[in-house]
Every structure is written in structure tokens, then in C-alpha cells.
Amino acid sequence: MNYIIFGGSGFIGTHLIHLLKETHPEDKIYDLDIVMPGEEGVVPGIVEKNEGVNYIRCDVRKPIDVEIETTKDDVVFNLAAVHRTPGHKDIEYFETNIRGAENVTAWVESKGIKKMIFTSSIAPYGAAEALKKETTLPTPNTPYGISKLVAEKIHETWKEKNQGQLIIVRPGIVYGKGEHGNMTRLYAGIKKHYFFYTRKDTIKACIYVKELVHFFLWALENNKEGVWNCTFEPAYNIEQICEAMKKATGMKRFIPTVPGKFLLVVASIVGPIGGKAVGIHPARVKKLMISTNINGEKLKNSGYKFHWTLEESFRDWFEDCNRKYLK
Template sequence: MKYIIFGSEGFIGSHFKSYIEDNGLGEVIEYDIRKSLDFDVRKEIQIEGEFSEEDIIINLAAVHTTPGHPDYEYFETNIRGAENVCRFAEKKGIRNIVFTSSIAPYGASEDVKTELTLPTPNTPYGISKLVAENILKIWQAKSNSRKLLILRPGVVFGKGENGNFTRLYNALSKGMFFYPGRKDTIKGCIYVKDLVSFTFTLLSTFPKGVRLYNFTYAPPFNIKQIVYSICKVTGVKEPFLMVNGNFLKLSAFIIGALGGKRVGIHPDRVKKLMISTNVSGQKLFDELDGKYEFGLEGGIRDWFKDCGSQGLY
């Protein structure tokens, strides 16, 4: 069996690649613009070789960092990329696609989001991901033998992430983290190795059709619980100070204007810490009979072990 990974050089893509190879599941075909400028999902996809109906496409290619890109880049890559991946699958007769979407299509609010919640995206990234999901659903609907698994992950953490959890750990280790006005902000999250292994478990549970899952732990964790787990595992000092959120946003704006954005200090990131991503992973929890291989604290511990004495990155 062949696994064609679009976005193979990214954080999640590299973990999919390792899992497939380590478990001898089949041949990995890597497709990422970081490997070659010719491997650009915004253009017609051309991969030589024979493919079968049973081969699996894993589409991770996306522009996703927010803030970080002009609006058009999210639409150009995420929407056109989905269209080109579907055309490639049509051309090669491949009938299985895994698509990593996002929780961004739900939009920002404190209300709990399930897979049945009406998406109301309020960012270019969230809009582009929702459109991409529908492009893939149209591809699947053209043949009842096709299988589409859509993942909507929360914050994904693990080795190579260099994102939200890494920035949080770095701030904690330097004594520079303060709770921004509240400690109960819910942050739907999942460890990358759980995400990958759960994907293969779910792929084996249905022969055709469309399945959509929120990839977050259930019950959800709030920022205080996440901070406590990081501090417990890594040995850094747990913070207790809470600072007015508006003051932190203003400080981040000033620091950002002086060059702090280059090291990840941005008022929008402070704002994100103050708004819950209350996305329910109960459907996933039930499908797995509540059995997580790692979970939050176990995932952080495994991540810390993978990184050795270098902290978390």
C-alpha cells in the first residue's frame, strides 16, 4: 500500500511518515514544497508511478499560522490545494483521503462545539478550511466507494511543533508567563502521536463514506491544567500571577512594534489565550472507548523524553 502525504515535511506530516515507516504499513510518497518547489499543491499534482484504489492520501498541506500571512494565501493554498488533491485522486483512481482540517471553522466563542455545531468561521484560515472540507465532500459524493476522514484538531503538541505549547513552555521556563485575566480558558488539545495513531484506528472502522471528528481530548483541559501538567513534567516553576488581559495585549503590541513579533510576541496570541477553544472530543473519546495511548500529561512526558535535555521544541 502507498501513502501519499501532502505536507510531509511539516510537524504533523513528519509524525505520520515516522508512524507508517516504523510500523511497516507501506510505502510513503512525500510531497512538500519544502522538499522541492515542484511539489506545490497550488499547481497541478504530478506524481509518477502506479497507484491502486486502496492507497491512501493524507492531505496536510496548508497555510495555517495565524497571525502570519496575508488573507489571500490561506485561500490560495488551502482551497486550490484541496481542488488539486481531488483531481490527483480522480486521475489515479485513489479512493481514500484523510484531510486534516481545523477547529477554526467553528469560529471563536466560549460555547461548546461538537461535530454537529454549525460552522461560523470568522478568519480567512477558518473559512478556507471549511471550503476545503466541502470540496473533499463533493469528491467523495461522486462515488459511494470512496472514503473521506476529516480531522478537526485542536492545539496539537509534540516534538517539532514550535507553536503554542512550545511558546508556552519557553515563557514558563523563563518565568515570563502570566495568566491573561483568567485561568479557566479551555484549550482543546491533543498530542501528535495520539492524533496519528487515532487516525489509523478510525480508518479501519468504516469502509466508505465520510467521517468527521474533533481531535481533542475529552473532557477538555483549561489553561491552568495545561500549565500545571507542563510544570509537573518538566520541573519548571508553576506560575500563579494573573495580569489584566488588556494590559498584556497592550504590552504585546508595544513589544511587537519593537521587534518582538520575530520571537512570537503578538497581541493576537495574547487574545487567543483569553478565548476558549471549547471543542468537544467526546465523539472521538467514545469511538476509542476512552482509551488514549498518551493523553495530556503522558503526551507532554513523552515529548519531553523525545527532546532529551533540550526542553521542549
Template structure:
């Protein structure tokens, strides 16, 4: 049996591989990706690395001294998946993580090309080899940007190319399952902000901004930011694989209730020893400042689009996950502390 991960070089894929190999030491994990981790992990030139990964200031999800545990296979999901160095079987399990996901940051067609065509090609691959179990990592972006609480039953109203592409990709995966409803198992997860070692995203930027006295609450402290620890997310995926029969399951993946940005900042400070004061700057002041900083190259990722994104709540309901029978290993506070320990209690990255 093979574990096949499309987009396995990335943040979530690497943590999933680590967990699979921890729980199943003899597991064969195949990483189908366009980014070769053997090249990425040894690159020291930041410009060269950013061109290779498209991620600015990339940091590895590996703990110091740790090595990659999957076998890399170059694979572009925008094209039919073929000529693999192994023979897939109907007993294999596929995790589809391949996506263009950072937003803003890519032209609209890039989201559609990778996320929609990629979904079609991945599902065609599973169809070809009779693979019956698949996990698809979607996003909360299909809900659209709004303050209202979003449950799995909420009507999706995506308002970005990324959100639209992810919603269409979900439907493509559902059509794959519907073609053989009696035998196929599909789990779709919509994670909130996923944080942890190697995220290269919002929480890392938040930590360094606080540390460098460069963060202020952007006009409000009560913005809700649904989130989930990466190690918790991959544990939950495996739990659903083992406790889910045939059919389709859809889960929001986030702590319940979701936390405010003020609580997130307080926990990050308390667990990492930061004492910096974080002011609350009125919107009328912070947006012009963000525009100026953005014009200077957006250090720390500060620009009007990101500030606006920070001001909108991601008010996602995690009750279904909480009541699924899954036993959380970490509280939010424990997760931040565990992440800090992964970095030898020096910083968060």
C-alpha cells in the same frame, strides 16, 4: 500499495510517516511537498531556513539520530498534481495535510489559494487514479472564535480567512466522496492545538516563555484550550482508516474534557521540572505591554493578536473521538512526559 502524504515534510506528516513505517516496515511512503526535508534538516542559517519554511525558529520533528523515512517528491498542490516518479493505484491511501495554516501571519489570499485550490487539485488527483481512501486534516477554525462548546454538529461560523478556507476545503473533499458514495472513504479530522516534538507552535512557545519568566496568564486562568498529542492524532487517523467503511466521518480531535490554560501550564511545569511562578496579569495591563513588545519585534511570539487569541477559549467537544472505540495510548500528562523524553528530558521543542 502507496501511502501518499501531501505536506508530508511538516510536523504531523513526519510523525505519521514514522508511525506508518513502524507498523508497516515495508510501506512505501511518498511525501508530496514544496519543502525538501533533505535541505531543511541540514540548514543552519536561521534567516535562510525561515525564508525557506516561513517558520520562525524552526525545530525538527525528528528525534536526534532519526532519519526521514518517506520519499520526497516536489509537488505544489496549488497546481495540478502530475509527473510523479511512481504510478498511483486505486489501493493507495492519501493523507491531505498540505495547507497554509499559521494565523495570523499570511495574507488572506494565501489561505484561499493553497487550502481551496489545493483541495480541488488533490481531489482531482484521487479521481484520476481511482484512489478510494483519503484523510483530510482540517481545523477547529471553521467553528469560529467563541466561548460556547463546539460539537461536530455545531454550525460552522468561521471568522477568519483561514477558517473559511478550511471549511470550503472540507466541502470540496465531501463532494469528492459523494461522487462515488459506495466506494469512497473520507475521514475529516478537526484537531485542537496539536503538540509534540517539532510543533514549532503554541505549546513550545508556552514552555519557553514559562522557563524564561516571560509568561503570565493573560487576564484569566480558565481559558479552555482543546489540544491533542501529535502521536495520538496520527494513531487515531490510522485507527479510523481501519475501522471506517465507506462514507464521510468528521471528528473533533482533542482530549475530553478539554483543559484550561491553568491545567496545561501546571502539567508542563510538573513534567519538565519547572518551578517558575506564573502570575495572572489583568487585561488592562497585558494588552498595552503586548503592543509595546510587538512593536519591538514580538520576541517569543508576543503581540496583541496572539494575546487576544490566548484569551479566547477553544472549547471543543472531544466526546465523539473518546467514544469511537479508539484506545488512547497517552493521557495528557503522559503525552507531555513522552514529548519531554523525546528531547532527552532537557526541554520541550
């Protein structure tokens, strides 16, 4: 059978390919992406060409004309997305995430494939302190969140029309080797003494990337359809995350607390002159001040067994980087 991954050259896709090669060595793996491993635009530090993986250049924003000899048992993973915020024009989120969903599902339908996993986001819930379950009414308030919610509906339409098996995953903050995002910036900020608490009880739902891709395969094997929040349960707050990260990596750092309004003023000044590169940006400061309070009870009670605790996941990531620097 085939595992066909749209957006497989990215952070999550690369970890998924590694796991598939380890657990399903007899099956074929296809990576369909606009960029190939080693090219500019691919997250550095993790992505390399894997022997036995079929790499095909594909832009999901355009109708997909890729010939693969498929079977009835094939699985498609749609990971292709524009996701970093801030960092893109509004139209880019809609162009890739919505049109991409239309083109991917159209191709899947044309091939008669019946199994698909779509990585959505917690962004469709909207930014608010309230606890969000899978049954919570989505109220997205960003172009990214809106585009992801629409993409979910496109995939659900494919499922109903084709009687397919669809798993929609809404991960919290995904971290691990090759992430170069929120958790990497947090580690760098702590290590270099420029991270400050605005409040210690801000909840930041998160999941280790290796855990996430293990869940993908478990959910497929156990026919776990529907929408899934993917996060530790209960979700950790920022102080717990920082303390686990420090303990796992051996950092000895004191993290002071700074009023959020003051930090926003600083970010508004420093951000435009280079602060964005290290996370000192008004949009990122605001994100830090608002909880991502995502409920993971459905996953916790599903029968899936986590492979890592929070601290163990940071330690594993640190080991992957030869105990030098989380990146």
C-alpha cells in the same frame, strides 16, 4: 499499497511517516511537498530524510502532475496547508488551502484512489466561548477558518462523486516535538517568566501529535468516516495545561495573573519590535483570552484508546528532546 502524503515534510506529516514506517514497513510511503526535509522552510528539529520514503517536490497550488503507480487500496493524506495565524496574507490561506484542496482531490480522482484523510482545523467553528461539537454550525471569522471550511466542502464533493472513504479531522492545538507553535511558546514563556494568565479557566482543546497520527490509522482501519474533533475530553483549561507541563518537565514556576486589557496594551507596543517571536503579539494575546471549547465526546466514545494522558504526553515530548527543552 501506497501511503501518499501531501504536505508530509511538515510537523504532523513527519510524525505520520515515522508511525507508518514502524507499523507498515512493507508498504510504500510518498511525501509530496513544496519543500524537502532539511531545506529552508521545513520546521527544524525533527524533519529528516527517512530511508525508504519517496520524496517528491509538489506545489499543491498548481495542477498536480505526479506519476505514481497506484493501487485500489492506496490512502491519501492531505496535510498541505498554510495555517499559522498571524503570519500570512489573507490571500495565502485561500490560495493554498482552497486551490490546494481542488488540485489534490482532482489528482486523487484521476488515480481512482478511494481513501482519503483531510486535516482540517477547529478554526471553521469560529472564535467563541460556546462548546463546539461536530454538529455545530461552522461560523468561521478568519481567512484561515473560511479557507479550511471551503476545503472541507471540496473534499466532501470528491467523496460524493467518487463514493470514496473520507475522514475529516479537526484537531485542537497539536503539540509535540517539532511543533514550534503555541505549546512551545507556552513552555518557553513559563520557563523564562514572561507567560502570564489573563484568566485561568480559558479552555484550550489540544491533542498530542503522536496521538493524532495514531488516530489517523485507527480511523482508516475501522472505517470511521465523517468529521472528527480530535482533542482530550473534557478539554483542559490553561491552568491545567500549565500545571501538567510544569510537572512533566520539572519546572518550578509561579505564574501570575495579569489583566487582559493591560497585556493587550503591552503586546501592542512590544509586538511590532520583536515580541511576536516569543508570542507577545496582540493577536496571540487575544487568542489566549478566548476559549477553544471543543467537544471530544465522539472520539472518546468511538472505541479509540488514547496512548497518553496530558501529563504523559508532555513527558514523552520532553524525553524526545533528551529532557533538555521542549522544541
